[in-house]
Amino acid sequence: MMIELPEATTIAEQVCTALTGKRIESVTANHSPHKFAWFYGDPGEYDNLLKGQTVENAIPCGGLVEIWAGPARILFGDGVNLRYHPAGDKAPAKHQILIEFDDSSMFSVSVQMYGGLWVFPAGQFDNPHFESLLEGEKRQSLSAKAFLATEQRIPGLGNGVLQDILWTAMIHPKRKMATLYDDELHVLFGSVKSVLKQMAAGGGGTPSAIYMAVLEDTRRSSAETRWASHARHVGALISEPLVQQG
Secondary structure, three states, X not given: OOOOHHHHHHHHHHHHHHHOOOEEEEEEEOOOOOOOEEEOOOHHHHHHHHOOOEEEEEEEEOOEEEEEEOOEEEEEOOOEEEEXXXXXXXXXXXXXXXXXXXXXXXXXXXXXXXEEEEEEEOOOOOOOOOOOOOOOOOHHHOEHHHHHHOOOOOOOOOHHHHHHHHHHHOXXXXXXXXXXXXXXXXXXXXXXXXXXXXXXXXXXXXOOOOOOOOOOOOOOOOHHHHHHHHHHHHHHHHHOOOOOOO
């Protein structure tokens, strides 16, 4: 299952709260071999990379979650389940990565269908940033839905948040990008930012929380509430500059 941007933000915040300041005692990788668990390099080296390091931070990277541990980075993608186990809890029988800390707490990572689990020295897994979302694309042939939710043009934005964004912007999913006026593009751009920010602030509606607790799905809101806020929301977006002046 794809981790979308609001979910990645929520998970990163939970990881940061639970793990920051903890010193890594040991790392077990590939304990339960999985055909579709994708590692970076040799998972047998993960213990050497991480042992003795202290967790410093956790951040969302589009639809990924990255943990900083000294000079090393731990990156998780789609299909990965993250769980924090307080001191005294029993380690899960199956896992693809198990990180044990010096306070006897643990952090386990498991894959169901498929998933990426990467540990690497900082700076060795960087990707060049694309300059323009539409560069090289046949803009006329793209629908609003295809533009936003396919080929990861905006990392972390998928079908789970797409409908809310287009609903807020009052743009039909099948509407061709070439037919959008400048003010509609402006509203769409603002809707991407505002809807993702609202979802992240509300907890992301993610089933992938690192604590064994059920989070309320904050994506669910009544149609009446949405319609009541549309006119005010769209009017505010149109009145704001697309790029803030310094």
